[in-house]
Amino acid sequence: MSPTQATFSELLQKPKDTVAKMDRAPGHGIRLTRRGDEDLYLTTAARAEQAVEIVDSTTRMFVALIQSDPQAVTLLTRVFPEAFPWVRFLPAEAVREFLVELVDTARASTALRMIDPIATVIAAWKHTAEAYSDPELFAALTTDTGEDHGCVAPPEAAEE
Numbered sequence: 001m002s003p004t005q006a007t008f009s010e011l012l013q014k015p016k017d018t019v020a021k022m023d024r025a026p027g028h029g030i031r032l033t034r035r036g037d038e039d040l041y042l043t044t045a046a047r048a049e050q051a052v053e054i055v056d057s058t059t060r061m062f063v064a065l066i067q068s069d070p071q072a073v074t075l076l077t078r079v080f081p082e083a084f085p086w087v088r089f090l091p092a093e094a095v096r097e098f099l100v101e102l103v104d105t106a107r108a109s110t111a112l113r114m115i116d117p118i119a120t121v122i123a124a125w126k127h128t129a130e131a132y133s134d135p136e137l138f139a140a141l142t143t144d145t146g147e148d149h150g151c152v153a154p155p156e157a158a159e160e
Contacts, residue, residue, distance in 0.1 A: 008034045011042070018042075055118065056110035062103050073099060086126055089133040098125045 004025035011018045011032055022030040022042055029043035065072045077095045080087050087095050102121055109117045131137050 004029075005031045005033060008032045008040065049113075052110055052113050052115055055106060055115050059103060059106040059110055063107060066103065084122070084126075086129040086133075089129040090125075091132070094125075094128070094132075101125075 004021060006018050006021055018030070019042075022028065027043075028047055029041055032040040032042055034040065062076070066076070073096060076099055077092070080095055080099060084098075087098065090098065098121075102118070102125075105121045106115075106118050109115055131141055
């Protein structure tokens with residue numbers, strides 16, 4: 001089921017009506033569409049905190065499992081394709097690296113009460129799997145041409 005929607009303009013013009021619409025929505029959230037910009041998702045602070053708490057609890061379970069049984073990483077890498085089907089394109093050692101990085105990032109992120117870095121790790125590994133899935137792309141990315149393309153500026157400097 002898709003979330004209830006409203007426009008950002010509706011929120012500005014009729015905030016009480018829009019918030020009431022959110023309160024009646026399944027999951028108690030509402031997608032605010034914006035022209036020419038990324039949509040927003042409006043929810044209560046308690047709901048947002050619940051999402052972080054769920055990720056934190058799940059992460060703690062995985063960490064406890066991994067710490068209690070060294071074979072757990074091997075087991076988890078075998079069942080990982082159910083949650084992330086694209087890991088089938090990664091070499092076995094890369095799947096293991098992804099699992100460890102995902103759990104470590106989730107642990108650090110939830111300690112800060114934020115989950116955005118977890119999505120970044122998943123997206124990065126998904127792009128890595130895409131590269132492995134395309135032999136021509138993989139060859140282009142891993143072939144040393146001997147060329148030096150110069151310095152790469154950090155993202156902050158590139159925006160200035």
